[in-house]
Amino acid sequence: LDLTRPLADVTLDGAAATRLADPASARAAVAGALLSGAGLLASEQLGLAEWCLTETVAYVRERHQFNRPVGSFQALKHRLARLWLDVASARAAARAAADALATGAPDAPLTVAVAQAYCSGVAVRAAEECVQLHGGIGMTWEHPAHLYLKRAKADSLALGTAGHHRGLVADFAELPAP
Incomplete structure (x- = not known):
């Protein structure tokens, strides 16, 4: 899906190994790493959304239709304002997650879940708007908009979907699942 982020399989047949932790400590370490990864991913999604918004605003200012910049059309103004x-x-959600992780806040799992649930959707929507509002050029290989859309889609699945993170928020709030 995202060829800018290649994946690989590593096989360690016959490699010597040393146990680093007991199973409970290992699970806690992996859970902490996944939590940190999800928090950092929210910041990547924020950066992706900001790039898409900035590039789209610049494009609709310079692109003219009917002898006017397309960015002056009310329908596009409303889409970009939203x-x-x-x-x-x-930005607020991603910064809160980064701060909670950096300070070791006890509510870090909740803050990260909120950031992931929100930033994931924003990144995808920003990338979709970027492709759409760039018109034909947004669909071509010559423009990087399609790469940002692929990255946003891949990021939305990488460390749990938005639905998974909403479920975590519901668990933290002790709300029953439907």
């Missing part, structure tokens, strides 16, 4: 609000909210 996207700007979503990106600003994603």
Whole structure:
């Protein structure tokens, strides 16, 4: 899906190994690593959404239709204003998650789950808007918009879907699942 982030299989047949931790400590370490990864991924998704918004705004300012910049059309202004609000909210969520992880806050799992549940959708929507509002050029290999869309889609699945993270938020709030 995202060829800019290649994956590999590593096989260690016959390699010498040393046990580093007992099973409980290993599970805790892996859980901590996945939590940190999800928090950092929210920051990547924020950066992706910000790039898409910035590039799209610049493009609709310079692209003209009917002798006017397409960015002056009310329908596009409304779409971009809503996207700007979503990106600003994603910035707050991603920064809160990064701060919670950096300070070892006890509510870090909740903060990261909120950030992932929100930033994931914002990144995908920002990338979709970027491709759409760039028109034909947004669909071509010559423009990087399609790469950002692929990265946003891959990131939305990487360390749990938005639905998974919403489920975690519900668990933290002790809300029953439907």
